[in-house]
Amino acid sequence: MARRELTEINAGSMADIAFLLLIFWLVTTTIESDEGIKRQLPPPVPPDIDVPQAKEQNVFNVKVNFLDLLLVEGEPLDIEDLKDKAKDFLIATGDGVMSHPVGREMVGRNREVVLVTGSNGKTNAAFPERVWVRKADVRQRIAEYEMFVSTATDENRRKNYTKVLQKWREKLTTITLLGGDFKELPSSALISMQNDNNTTYNTYLQVQNELQSAVNELRDELAVAKFGRTYKELEDLYDRNADDKALLSKIVAVRSVYPQRISEAEPREGSTYY
Amino acid sequence: MATISTASLPDIVFMLLFFFMVATVLRTEDEKVRLIRPEASELYKIEKKHLIRYVNIGIPMDRRYGTEPVMQLNDAFSSPEMIQDWVISERTTLAESEQSKMWVSLKVDQDTKMGIVTDVKQELRKASALKVLYSASSRERTGTIEE
Numbered sequence: 001m002a003r004r005e006l007t008e009i010n011a012g013s014m015a016d017i018a019f020l021l022l023i024f025w026l027v028t029t030t031i032e033s034d035e036g037i038k039r040q041l042p043p044p045v046p047p048d049i050d051v052p053q054a055k056e057q058n059v060f061n062v063k064v065n066f067l068d069l070l071l072v073e074g075e076p077l078d079i080e081d082l083k084d085k086a087k088d089f090l091i092a093t094g095d096g097v098m099s100h101p102v103g104r105e106m107v108g109r110n111r112e113v114v115l116v117t118g119s120n121g122k123t124n125a126a127f128p129e130r131v132w133v134r135k136a137d138v139r140q141r142i143a144e145y146e147m148f149v150s151t152a153t154d155e156n157r158r159k160n161y162t163k164v165l166q167k168w169r170e171k172l173t174t175i176t177l178l179g180g181d182f183k184e185l186p187s188s189a190l191i192s193m194q195n196d197n198n199t200t201y202n203t204y205l206q207v208q209n210e211l212q213s214a215v216n217e218l219r220d221e222l223a224v225a226k227f228g229r230t231y232k233e234l235e236d237l238y239d240r241n242a243d244d245k246a247l248l249s250k251i252v253a254v255r256s257v258y259p260q261r262i263s264e265a266e267p268r269e270g271s272t273y274y
Numbered sequence: 275m276a277t278i279s280t281a282s283l284p285d286i287v288f289m290l291l292f293f294f295m296v297a298t299v300l301r302t303e304d305e306k307v308r309l310i311r312p313e314a315s316e317l318y319k320i321e322k323k324h325l326i327r328y329v330n331i332g333i334p335m336d337r338r339y340g341t342e343p344v345m346q347l348n349d350a351f352s353s354p355e356m357i358q359d360w361v362i363s364e365r366t367t368l369a370e371s372e373q374s375k376m377w378v379s380l381k382v383d384q385d386t387k388m389g390i391v392t393d394v395k396q397e398l399r400k401a402s403a404l405k406v407l408y409s410a411s412s413r414e415r416t417g418t419i420e421e
Contacts, residue, residue: 014284022291025298034326035317036379036407044399083416197389201382202312204391205408212316213415239321264395 037208042263058128058189060089064207066198079206086191086214090258092127130183133256135175141168174253178226182257194265211262218258223250305381306346307332312384314410325377326407327364329357331390332383343386345394354390357397381409 062082063071070077072085145165152158175181191211195204219231227234227250234254238247307330320326330346344351347360365373378398382391398406 012280015280015287018284018287018291022287022294025291025294034323034379034407034409035319035412036409037314037316038318038377038405038407041395041399041404041406043402043404080416195388195392197387197392199388200384201386201388201391202384204388205312205314205384205410208408209314209316209410210416216316217415 037205037212039208039262039264045266055128055188058186060086060191062191062193062207062211064193064195064199064203066196068200068203070207079203079210082207082210083214083217086211087218089127089191090185090214090218092130128186128189130185132181133171133175133184134181135172138168138172138175142172170249170252171256173249174256177250177253178257184256185259185261190261190263192263192265208262215258215260215262219254222257223254226250226253304349305330306336306349306351307334307344307383309381309383310385311381311409311411313413314408315413315415317410317412318407320377320379320407322375325368325372325375326379327361327376328379328381329394330381331386331394332381333386343383343390345390354393354397357394357403358401361398361401361403375405376403377405377407378403379407379409 061071061073065071070079070082072082077085142165145161145168148161149158149165152161193207193211195207216231223229223231223234229237231251231254234247234251238244238251241247309330309332331343332346333341333343334351339351345354346352347356352360361376361378365376368376380391380394395406398404
């Protein structure tokens with residue numbers, strides 16, 4: 001048997017094989033994404049407590065039936081129109097006055113912002129009544145609570161007063177930042193969503209998304225007009241630098257004009273037909 | 275002129291390959307239900323991933339388990355009544371200071387009916403796990419015009 005000479009195996013193509021494997025791995029690996037719509041569920045309600053009903057005009061009712069059809073404020077509506085309808089609810093002031101002082105129209109990077117005009121002028125009972133937050137009133141409140149805090153004898157009371165004082169101070173900063181008095185949503189105003197057991201999850205999420213979108217767009221609009229940045233940009237900046245108190249008060253200012261008020265109604269027994 | 279030897283190139287690439295294979299944290303549990311997540315635009319991304327616990331809801335991949343949507347906790351099918359116990363045991367895996375910051379990510383197939391989702395949400399409320407994330411993949415906001 002003839003002995004063949006032992007030659008070295010050419011390893012030149014080894015790199016190619018390895019690269020191929022590497023690329024295959026890179027392409028097929030799907031990195032888990034943890035994105036979604038965040039919600040805070042309401043705390044459990046003890047069975048023996050009656051939840052006070054909010055005024056009808058202060059609640060924006062969205063109902064979705066088992067056929068995935070929407071009933072918004074008692075009327076059927078396409079999901080495409082839901083965002084605008086929700087925005088109307090959130091910006092309505094009843095008297096045609098803007099919920100916040102209107103600023104420049106050209107802002108930031110030479111982008112024109114169509115400011116929300118308070119021209120909806122609807123004084124009917126379908127919208128919540130926004131309440132004025134006026135500088136003079138806020139100042140007076142702050143003075144009152146400063147006195148309460150300094151004269152409080154009880155430690156618990158002092159804590160509570162300090163909390164309230166903090167709230168009023170935030171409002172004053174908000175007025176300063178916005179450049180004028182603003183109108184606040186009444187605390188009972190909320191967007192309520194109710195669904196059927198046979199509603200499809202996709203529809204449910206799309207409705208949630210549109211409602212969130214309405215809040216986010218209004219916040220963005222206000223933030224861009226006043227601070228030259230979208231609300232999301234402000235939040236992202238704050239995430240990176242949590243010590244920036246000036247940034248935080250800007251975020252608080254936007255939030256106090258357009259608070260997040262999306263709630264999920266208590267589920268009802270059985271199937272409901274709207 | 276001497277050429278640079280490329281003999282070690284495969285080794286380097288293999289090393290990269292192994293690094294990737296090891297460093298890629300694949301989901302430790304596999305999904306036992308069909309999951310096509312709905313698309314949404316108003317997404318929030320949780321940076322601290324170790325705070326997230328997952329609840330999967332969908333039709334079982336294995337047809338032998340039926341065609342009705344079921345809930346999967348960790349690695350097994352489960353019923354919504356199990357949620358409270360599960361939340362308690364998952365909380366203990368977190369540091370005490372972070373126990374209140376736990377997120378529950380609901381990964382629900384888009385064709386699921388809301389009945390089971392509502393049940394799960396009610397149980398989560400009872401367990402005081404109030405921070406939920408409706409998992410979704412991203413899309414453009416409706417009505418936005420490209421600048």
